[in-house]
Amino acid sequence: MDKFFEGEPTEVTDGYRTTHDQLTLIMQKLARHGKDHEFSEFVNGVENRWPIDKTIHIEDINRDLFWWTRAWSRLLNIGEIINPPIASEVIFDYVNDGRNKKGEIIQISNHQRGLAVDFGGGKDLMAKAKCVLAALQSRECFIHNYRVERGNNCVHADCDQIGGGTG
Numbered sequence: 001m002d003k004f005f006e007g008e009p010t011e012v013t014d015g016y017r018t019t020h021d022q023l024t025l026i027m028q029k030l031a032r033h034g035k036d037h038e039f040s041e042f043v044n045g046v047e048n049r050w051p052i053d054k055t056i057h058i059e060d061i062n063r064d065l066f067w068w069t070r071a072w073s074r075l076l077n078i079g080e081i082i083n084p085p086i087a088s089e090v091i092f093d094y095v096n097d098g099r100n101k102k103g104e105i106i107q108i109s110n111h112q113r114g115l116a117v118d119f120g121g122g123k124d125l126m127a128k129a130k131c132v133l134a135a136l137q138s139r140e141c142f143i144h145n146y147r148v149e150r151g152n153n154c155v156h157a158d159c160d161q162i163g164g165g166t167g
């Protein structure tokens with residue numbers, strides 16, 4: 001799809017992520033915002049390398065949650081938008097698309113399904129978005145959706161699966 005980026009320096013800054021990669025990203029963002037010590041279950045989970053699918057009982061709210069759910073929800077709450085490593089409920093206020101998604105289940109990222117790439121580099125995200133839109137509209141590039149992600153300084157593109165079959 002190079003031809004659509006003529007004159008706009010661009011790199012693929014992210015692609016396939018494992019469940020573990022996604023959790024690592026969440027940890028990095030929490031640390032960057034100084035929010036990585038807010039919840040004791042999250043601190044414990046990081047220190048003891050708990051499995052990502054481990055749930056624990058949280059007394060204050062009488063709920064069983066993944067040990068990272070509240071910490072991840074805090075990121076959404078402060079405007080740092082990222083998918084959970086496993087589909088999970090939003091615990092705190094999170095307004096997006098004009099409504100509060102608190103209490104809703106957010107699914108995993110298309111990056112974890114191998115169906116997304118991020119385009120970064122250069123200085124002009126809007127110029128890059130135009131390139132991605134042109135690639136999308138050409139229908140030559142397996143892209144069916146895109147969005148500008150200022151926090152990640154990239155243009156995210158959701159891709160079609162290539163090939164495949166009935167599995």
Ligand SMILES: [Zn+2]
Pocket residue numbers: 014111116117118155156157
């Ligand atoms: Zn992305």
